[in-house]
Structure formats: C-alpha cells, structure tokens
Amino acid sequence: xxxxxxxxxxxxxxxxxxxxxxxxxxxxxxxxxxxxxxxxxxxxxxxxxxxxxxxxxxxxxxxxxxxxxxxxxxxxxxxxxxxxxxxxxxxxxxxxxxxxxxxxxxxxxxxxxxxxxxxxxxxxxxxxxxxxxxxxxxxxxxxxxxxxxxxxxxxxxxxxxxxxxxxxxxxxxxxxxxxxxxxxxxxxxxxxxxxxxxxxxxxxxxxxxxxxxxxxxxxxxxxxxxxxxxxxxxxxxxxxxxxxxxxxxxxxxxxxxxxxxxxxxxxxxxxx
Ligand SMILES: N[C@@H](CCC[C@H](N)C(=O)O)C(=O)O
Numbered sequence: 001x002x003x004x005x006x007x008x009x010x011x012x013x014x015x016x017x018x019x020x021x022x023x024x025x026x027x028x029x030x031x032x033x034x035x036x037x038x039x040x041x042x043x044x045x046x047x048x049x050x051x052x053x054x055x056x057x058x059x060x061x062x063x064x065x066x067x068x069x070x071x072x073x074x075x076x077x078x079x080x081x082x083x084x085x086x087x088x089x090x091x092x093x094x095x096x097x098x099x100x101x102x103x104x105x106x107x108x109x110x111x112x113x114x115x116x117x118x119x120x121x122x123x124x125x126x127x128x129x130x131x132x133x134x135x136x137x138x139x140x141x142x143x144x145x146x147x148x149x150x151x152x153x154x155x156x157x158x159x160x161x162x163x164x165x166x167x168x169x170x171x172x173x174x175x176x177x178x179x180x181x182x183x184x185x186x187x188x189x190x191x192x193x194x195x196x197x198x199x200x201x202x203x204x205x206x207x208x209x210x211x212x213x214x215x216x217x218x219x220x221x222x223x224x225x226x227x228x229x230x231x232x233x234x235x236x237x238x239x240x241x242x243x244x245x246x247x248x249x250x251x252x253x254x255x256x257x258x259x260x261x262x263x264x265x266x267x268x269x270x271x272x
Contacts, residue, residue, distance in 0.1 A: 005244020057210025067218015094156020
C-alpha cells in the first residue's frame with residue numbers, strides 16, 4: 001500500500017507472525033532483490049486500542065510513528081472487514097492515534113484523517129544535543145561546511161525542518177545522510193527541505209531516517225507545517241506538496257493537536 005507514494009509492505013499480524021521483522025524489512029524492502037518498499041508495517045491486535053502498529057524502515061530500524069502508514073492501516077482494516085468502525089484508535093510507540101475514515105463511492109476507504117497529537121519541541125525529547133530548550137530557526141553547520149537554519153519538531157519521531165529555495169535541484173542523496181547522522185541527533189533524524197509557496201501552501205522534499213528520500217512523509221509534513229507556523233511562514237491549515245501528492249495539515253489552536261488528512265491506496269496483495 002502507499003500513502004501518496006510512501007510505500008510499505010503491510011502484514012496482517014492477526015494471521016501471520018514475523019519472527020525477525022528487522023531482517024524481513026531489510027530483505028523485502030530492497031527494490032531490486034525484494035518486493036520493494038520504504039519499509040515494513042505490521043498490523044497487530046492491541047490490549048487498549050482497536051489495532052496496534054509496528055513500523056520498520058528499509059534499513060530495519062523501528063520508528064515510533066508513521067503518518068502515511070497509519071492512514072493505510074485505516075484502509076486495510078476497514079476494506080478487509082477487520083472492523084466496521086469508521087473511527088478507530090491505533091496504538092503506536094508514539095502513543096494512541098485516532099483515525100477517521102472517509103469512504104469512496106465503492107464503499108472502500110479513500111481518505112483518512114489522523115489526529116497526530118501535540119507537537120513536541122523540547123530538545124531532550126527530539127532528541128538533539130543542542131543545548132537550548134527548543135530549536136527554532138537555529139543556525140547549524142553540518143560536516144564543517146553545510147550551513148542551514150533548522151527547526152526541530154518531534155511528532156513522536158524526530159524531524160529537522162529546513163526552509164530553503166530551489167529544493168527541486170537539491171542533491172538529497174548527498175545532504176540527506178549528513179543531516180540524518182549528524183552527532184547533534186543521537187537517534188538520527190528525518191529531514192524536511194521546505195519551499196514556502198504561499199501562506200497556506202508549502203512544497204517539501206524529505207530524507208527519511210532509515211529509508212532515504214521517499215515520495216512523502218506524513219509525520220514530516222506535520223512537523224513542517226508546525227515549523228512553518230512557528231517561523232511565521234504560513235497559517236495553521238496548510239497544504240503540503242510532496243513528490244507523491246498532497247497532504248492537508250491543520251495544527252489546531254483550540255487543542256494544540258495536529259491533524260493529517262490524505263489518501264491511502266492498495267497496490268497489490270501477495271504471498272511470499
Ligand atoms: N514515512 C513516515 C515516517 C516513517 C518513519 C521515519 N522514517 C522515522 O524513522 O522516524 C511518515 O509518513 O510519517
């Protein structure tokens with residue numbers, strides 16, 4: 001399945017057990033020698049919620065949260081009849097997320113809104129070793145030569161947001177690994193490169209921790225809109241243009257929570 005091009009292999013953990021998800025993710029995410037994906041998502045029973053998600057990047061590292069995968073899980077469980085509810089709770093390593101499913105004419109899930117919770121700014125919780133309470137538009141030199149101002153936001157997983165120009169031409173394969181593995185990020189980071197198009201539209205390319213450049217990142221889009229608001233670039237409801245499509249993000253003033261809305265698509269099913 002994919003959420004605007006951010007594709008994962010989804011495994012129904014009610015029926016299948018994967019003993020070694022790390023090796024599975026590395027092996028089958030390979031686009032030449034495996035199935036090909038940005039990683040692996042396992043849908044599991046939960047004690048307290050409707051469902052539980054575990055997600056692994058293409059390098060086998062487990063992440064706390066994935067925005068695009070949570071939408072796809074909503075589609076998976078509803079379309080396959082694992083639930084008939086259109087409002088669901090999902091247990092993740094970043095806490096409980098609430099999903100609202102919207103059906104298309106075919107009565108299958110087309111769009112999902114995820115309550116992604118409150119953004120986190122405290123340096124120690126990002127985590128970053130930069131010795132300031134929070135990191136907003138902070139000048140940082142990477143590898144003693146690449147200078148960027150970064151804003152750090154955790155959506156349960158770490159994001160460094162960079163506002164710049166000419167992102168189409170950026171050599172992400174070169175700069176992405178540098179920011180991802182910088183010593184200031186002890187658990188590595190996802191990095192979003194953002195061009196501000198207007199007060200309600202931004203364009204984003206993302207280098208994901210553990211997967212490299214992907215066509216979209218839901219948590220990254222949320223972190224970027226929060227960073228755009230904090231830096232005075234956009235309003236609280238903003239469309240994010242990504243390589244794989246668009247996401248609508250709203251950081252509500254009333255409850256301080258971030259809401260992510262976008263599509264979810266099934267590509268194919270198979271047995272290995
Ligand atoms: N693509 C995802 C985020 C996946 C995890 C990320 N690479 C990390 O390691 O934190 C999304 O849609 O949020």
